[in-house]
Amino acid sequence: MAARLSLALLFVLAAVAGRAAAQDYDFFFLVLQWPGSYCDTKQSCCYPKSGKPAADFGIHGLWPNRNDGTYPQNCNPNDEFDPSKVRCDPILLLALVSSWSPCRCCSGSACLRLLGFRSRVTLTHWQVSDLMSSLRAKWPTLACPSSDGLTFWGHEWDKHGTCASDIFDEHSYFQAALSLRDQLGVLSALTSAGVNPDGGYYTLGQIKGAIQQGTGFLPFVECNRDESGNSQLYQLYFCINASGDSFIECPVSPGGRACGNRIEFPAF
Numbered sequence: 339m340a341a342r343l344s345l346a347l348l349f350v351l352a353a354v355a356g357r358a359a360a361q362d363y364d365f366f367f368l369v370l371q372w373p374g375s376y377c378d379t380k381q382s383c384c385y386p387k388s389g390k391p392a393a394d395f396g397i398h399g400l401w402p403n404r405n406d407g408t409y410p411q412n413c414n415p416n417d418e419f420d421p422s423k424v425r426c427d428p429i430l431l432l433a434l435v436s437s438w439s440p441c442r443c444c445s446g447s448a449c450l451r452l453l454g455f456r457s458r459v460t461l462t463h464w465q466v467s468d469l470m471s472s473l474r475a476k477w478p479t480l481a482c483p484s485s486d487g488l489t490f491w492g493h494e495w496d497k498h499g500t501c502a503s504d505i506f507d508e509h510s511y512f513q514a515a516l517s518l519r520d521q522l523g524v525l526s527a528l529t530s531a532g533v534n535p536d537g538g539y540y541t542l543g544q545i546k547g548a549i550q551q552g553t554g555f556l557p558f559v560e561c562n563r564d565e566s567g568n569s570q571l572y573q574l575y576f577c578i579n580a581s582g583d584s585f586i587e588c589p590v591s592p593g594g595r596a597c598g599n600r601i602e603f604p605a606f
């Protein structure tokens with residue numbers, strides 16, 4: 339048992355050391371995307387393999403940024419996305435531990451103690467349980483060809499998440515974005531103010547005012563163009579403090595595409 343605990347300590351220290359990095363950002367952009375506007379373009383879209391997402395704002399990313407408008411990216415090429423940290427695979431776990439543990443669950447401290455932190459792979463799987471269903475529902479990809487989302491999430495972690503590894507590992511990075519998105523209730527804020535995703539047109543002031551009134555925060559609004567060239571509500575940028583847990587007023591605007599005088603809010 340002593341040897342097993344010593345090995346566990348080594349793995350924990352190695353994991354912490356691997357994540358520790360000097361902070362090179364001042365805040366985060368939480369970027370939310372309206373799926374109807376992604377699909378209502380000349381390039382169209384493809385639904386995920388899990389099916390058509392709900393008609394709600396999904397996450398595009400949680401991006402570290404600096405106050406001068408620049409941002410770090412791809413900060414640790416050796417820390418590539420590991421799907422096991424957002425997906426629990428009980429079959430693999432069972433194969434790893436069947437020779438010395440009767441454990442049959444996919445989470446829980448009791449089973450973790452039984453495993454004795456035998457390896458980092460085992461520990462990785464025990465740290466997570468249910469993020470996959472939340473990611474599919476709230477962080478879908480609509481890019482073609484249709485996919486399970488892992489490539490998209492991997493890109494977001496590799497490009498952006500690795501630059502915040504001083505406070506996040508993969509699990510906590512995705513969990514933080516999901517939690518922040520849920521706190522806002524953007525679609526409810528818009529519809530409560532009469533701004534509905536029904537193909538109607540609104541001013542930028544109507545959209546921003548509805549969101550600010552309903553959420554308490556003023557986002558940067560990015561538009562794209564539909565097949566006819568009309569400006570449509572595409573993405574919303576909210577700012578998060580450097581700890582990744584609270585909304586703040588944005589210190590700088592992103593370089594997103596500006597909107598026209600009339601903004602369509604397409605159905606999905």
